[in-house]
Amino acid sequence: MDKVSTEVRSRMMASIRGSNTTPEMKVRKLLHRHGFRYQLHSRNLPGRPDVVLARYRLCIFIHGCFWHRHPGCKYATNPSSRENFWQSKFEQNMNRDTRNRNELLQQGWRVFELWECGIRKPDSELTWLLDTVPDCEQRYISWPSFPNESPNGP
Numbered sequence: 001m002d003k004v005s006t007e008v009r010s011r012m013m014a015s016i017r018g019s020n021t022t023p024e025m026k027v028r029k030l031l032h033r034h035g036f037r038y039q040l041h042s043r044n045l046p047g048r049p050d051v052v053l054a055r056y057r058l059c060i061f062i063h064g065c066f067w068h069r070h071p072g073c074k075y076a077t078n079p080s081s082r083e084n085f086w087q088s089k090f091e092q093n094m095n096r097d098t099r100n101r102n103e104l105l106q107q108g109w110r111v112f113e114l115w116e117c118g119i120r121k122p123d124s125e126l127t128w129l130l131d132t133v134p135d136c137e138q139r140y141i142s143w144p145s146f147p148n149e150s151p152n153g154p
């Protein structure tokens with residue numbers, strides 16, 4: 001009995017892993033596995049944050065590097081056609097993100113922006129999050145950051 005149920009369970013786990021590989025799911029699972037409980041896409045908060053940990057007064061956004069323009073990231077590329085169209089699209093996205101972030105911070109929320117390129121790395125590189133979620137000193141984090149690189153390259 002035990003052996004069967006173990007096999008069934010591991011097969012279930014494997015299928016769950018296979019079907020939920022988005023960056024957002026990865027973050028949610030990591031938090032959940034370590035006992036953190038959260039709400040998703042809270043409509044009544046600016047920007048509908050992807051993950052809200054009310055107990056820690058923390059909103060987490062999982063941002064795609066291209067659409068949200070991860071500063072210094074190799075994935076925040078500039079399309080070579082229709083440059084004006086993309087430029088205004090990107091500016092709208094960035095302005096919206098900034099506005100939402102500032103509103104949340106003003107309302108006393110903490111805000112973490114997690115970029116997809118960082119989340120795609122192995123779980124071990126995400127464990128800092130587990131210590132940082134309960135750390136109320138950390139009001140705003142944008143991770144990973146590339147402080148020495150300019151968005152447009154050298």
Ligand SMILES: [Zn+2]
Pocket residue numbers: 065070073074075076115116117118
């Ligand atoms: Zn990135």
